[in-house]
Amino acid sequence: xxxxxxxxxxxxxxxxFGSMLMIPSCAWIPPGDKPAEFLKTPTMEHTLSRQLQxxxxxxxxxxxxxxxxxxxxxxxxxxxxxxxxxxNIGLKVAAARLRQAQALVRVEGARLLPFLDAEAGIEKxxxxxxxxxxxxxGENYVAAFITPLSLRYQFDFWGKNRAAMEAALGEAxxxxxxxxxVLLQLTGAIARSYIQGMALRQQLDLAHAMVELRRxxxxxxxxxxxLGLDSADQVKxxxxxxxxxxxxxxxxxDQLDIQRNLLARLIGKGPDxxxxxxxxxxxxxxxxxxxxxxxxxxxxxxxxxxSALHRAEAAAQHVKVAKASFLPTIDLTAFAGLNALRLTKxxxxxxxxxxxxxxxxxxIAPGLRLPLFxxxxxxxxxxxxxxxxxxxxxxxxxTLLHAVQEVADSLSRWRETRSILEAHGRLLSAQQxxxxxxxxxxxSGLDDRRALLAKQHAVLDQEYDLKTLxxxxxxxxVDLMEALGGGYVNDLQIIQQKHxxxxxxxxxxxx
Numbered sequence: 187x188x189x190x191x192x193x194x195x196x197x198x199x200x201x202x203f204g205s206m207l208m209i210p211s212c213a214w215i216p217p218g219d220k221p222a223e224f225l226k227t228p229t230m231e232h233t234l235s236r237q238l239q240x241x242x243x244x245x246x247x248x249x250x251x252x253x254x255x256x257x258x259x260x261x262x263x264x265x266x267x268x269x270x271x272x273x274n275i276g277l278k279v280a281a282a283r284l285r286q287a288q289a290l291v292r293v294e295g296a297r298l299l300p301f302l303d304a305e306a307g308i309e310k311x312x313x314x315x316x317x318x319x320x321x322x323x324g325e326n327y328v329a330a331f332i333t334p335l336s337l338r339y340q341f342d343f344w345g346k347n348r349a350a351m352e353a354a355l356g357e358a359x360x361x362x363x364x365x366x367x368v369l370l371q372l373t374g375a376i377a378r379s380y381i382q383g384m385a386l387r388q389q390l391d392l393a394h395a396m397v398e399l400r401r402x403x404x405x406x407x408x409x410x411x412x413l414g415l416d417s418a419d420q421v422k423x424x425x426x427x428x429x430x431x432x433x434x435x436x437x438x439x440d441q442l443d444i445q446r447n448l449l450a451r452l453i454g455k456g457p458d459x460x461x462x463x464x465x466x467x468x469x470x471x472x473x474x475x476x477x478x479x480x481x482x483x484x485x486x487x488x489x490x491x492x493s494a495l496h497r498a499e500a501a502a503q504h505v506k507v508a509k510a511s512f513l514p515t516i517d518l519t520a521f522a523g524l525n526a527l528r529l530t531k532x533x534x535x536x537x538x539x540x541x542x543x544x545x546x547x548x549x550i551a552p553g554l555r556l557p558l559f560x561x562x563x564x565x566x567x568x569x570x571x572x573x574x575x576x577x578x579x580x581x582x583x584x585t586l587l588h589a590v591q592e593v594a595d596s597l598s599r600w601r602e603t604r605s606i607l608e609a610h611g612r613l614l615s616a617q618q619x620x621x622x623x624x625x626x627x628x629x630s631g632l633d634d635r636r637a638l639l640a641k642q643h644a645v646l647d648q649e650y651d652l653k654t655l656x657x658x659x660x661x662x663x664v665d666l667m668e669a670l671g672g673g674y675v676n677d678l679q680i681i682q683q684k685h686x687x688x689x690x691x692x693x694x695x696x697x
Contacts, residue, residue, distance in 0.1 A: 215512045216565055218572045222579035224498075228590050252673035255377050258469045258660070263380045266453055266463075267373055273454030274372055280365040287358035294354040297347040300339040305523075306332045325529050330540050333523030340517040346510030349503045356500030363493035366674050370489060374668040376452050378661050380463075383445035385657035386438055387464040392650045393435040396643060400428040403639050474663055487671035488589050494582035501575040508568040515555045522548040592669040599662035607655050614648045621645050 250257075255267055271277065308330040315324040342348055404424045410416035446460040453459070486492075525547045526540040539545060557564060624641040627633040667673075 215509055216568065218569075221572070222576040222583075224579060225583040225586055227586065250667040250670060250673050254667045254673055255373055257474050258377070260380070260467065260469055262463065262465070263377065263469075266380060266449060267376055269455070270372055270376055270453040271369075274452065275454055276368050276372060277365070280361075280368040284358070284361040284365050287354070287361040291351065291354040291358050294347070294351040297340070298342060298351065300337055303336040303338075304334050305336060322529075327527055327529050329525075329527040331523060331525045332540070333521050335523070336519075336521040338517065338519050340515065343516065344510040344513045346507055346513075349506035349510065353500040353503035353507065356496045356503060360493045360496035360500065363489040363496060363676070366489035367493060370668060370672040370674065372452060373672065374664055376449065377664045379445050379448050379452065381469065381657050381660045381664070383442060383449070383464045384469065385653045386442045386445060388653045389650055390435065390438045390442060392646050392653070393431060393438055396431045396646050396650075397428070397435055399639055399643050399646065400424065400431050403636060404428055406636055406639075469660055486676055487674060489671065489674045489676075490585050491582070491589055492674075492676050494578070494585045498575065498578040498582050501571070501578040504571045505568070505575055508564070508571040511564050511567065512557065517553050517555075518551070519553070520548070520550045522546075589669070592665075596662065596666035596669040599658075600666050603655065603659040603662045607652075607659050610648070610652055610655050614645070614652060617641075617645045617648050 255263055308328070310326075310328050312326050313319070313322050313324065317323050340347065404421070407416060407421045407424045411418060411421050442464070446463055447457045449463065450457045450460040524540050524545045526542075526545045528539060621641045621644070624633060624638050628635065628638045
């Protein structure tokens with residue numbers, strides 16, 4: 187005679203056999219290749235000692251600070267950046283991506299909690315004329331139910347849902363860092379464009395002065411030609427030189443319009459909004475000095491590095507999700523409510539019947555799902571996630587090397603532009619002294635006015651080149667501030683120490 191098991195015994199047997207199935211299921215997870223490794227931050231002691239040897243230094247704890255552009259002392263530049271922070275389209279897009287990533291964190295986090303539903307419904311229908319119940323064949327019926335409490339919960343024994351939430355948190359943190367990177371690139375682009383525009387505006391004034399000087403020379407040569415004191419060749423040469431400076435002046439006006447239009451786009455406005463720019467005071471580079479110690483903890487200073495590390499962290503959690511998909515899924519559903527059915531003939535009493543004690547119903551249903559064969563889908567997903575992790579790590583390594591290069595390049599430009607500017611200053615002083623001697627000879631009658639005007643043009647030409655070099659110097663400062671993160675600070679120093687020691691607390695099992 188077959189033995190009958192009680193419901194409790196069936197439940198125990200079910201979980202016993204389920205546990206037996208869980209054990210070999212773990213062996214299905216295929217081993218992966220050796221995962222990519224994080225690079226340590228390259229040493230830069232020799233580079234720094236060479237670049238800072240002759241640079242002016244200033245004692246400061248944090249450099250650059252968050253609003254680094256204010257160090258240039260330009261109210262016009264400050265106003266442009268203030269408008270851009272409010273109206274730039276790229277910043278708005280980055281903010282939208284961040285809000286989306288934060289919303290996905292809430293979505294993934296909800297999987298760790300039980301789902302509670304409430305339902306109610308009414309149904310009118312007809313039973314089949316060929317049903318099992320002979321007495322109810324072909325009868326019309328009305329059914330109603332009220333379920334104020336319906337619970338669904340998935341046990342997260344293997345950490346799959348938590349890993350999915352951690353991955354979403356990593357993506358949100360990466361988007362936050364990328365928003366800071368967009369802000370840094372935007373402020374740097376505005377500062378560079380404004381510096382170039384200011385230099386062009388000053389060069390336009392010098393080019394206009396050179397045009398007036400060449401016109402004076404042409405008038406003088408034409409007078410000498412009429413008086414028979416000179417040949418037509420000199421007039422032709424002076425005309426050529428006049429047209430050359432006219433061409434230079436027109437080119438500067440074109441470049442100035444380009445910078446105005448670029449700034450209009452960067453601040454999120456139309457081109458008319460920047461037509462009256464570049465009327466502010468000249469920026470003084472002597473107010474900006476390097477700190478005694480540069481902040482080279484690049485992971486905590488550079489938003490692009492922070493974003494790349496967060497992406498790698500999220501990819502590691504995706505690997506854990508893919509691995510947990512090989513393991514059994516255990517969930518629980520339960521409900522409690524009222525349920526009643528009446529034939530149409532007695533439909534008037536359905537409400538009283540529904541709310542009677544005998545209509546109370548409930549159910550509890552634990553469930554187990556074990557993936558046995560899915561056509562290689564799980565292995566393919568795991569392989570894809572492992573490849574994504576390797577790619578994220580290598581992207582971080584590439585970003586780190588690029589960051590170190592940018593710091594070294596910007597330090598070199600900082601130093602060399604300062605040296606070039608000092609040398610050009612000495613050259614300009616020599617030209618000005620030469621002009622002073624020419625003025626003395628002109629007053630003494632030893633030289634004519636044409637020689638004096640030629641010396642004046644040489645001074646203007648050197649002053650014109652000086653404006654380009656001053657702009658290069660300012661742009662080098664902007665580049666260095668941007669290379670060092672532009673005042674960005676995060677709390678990743680501990681993570682950096684862990685990853686340099688290869689102690690990844692957030693890496694799931696073995697990647």
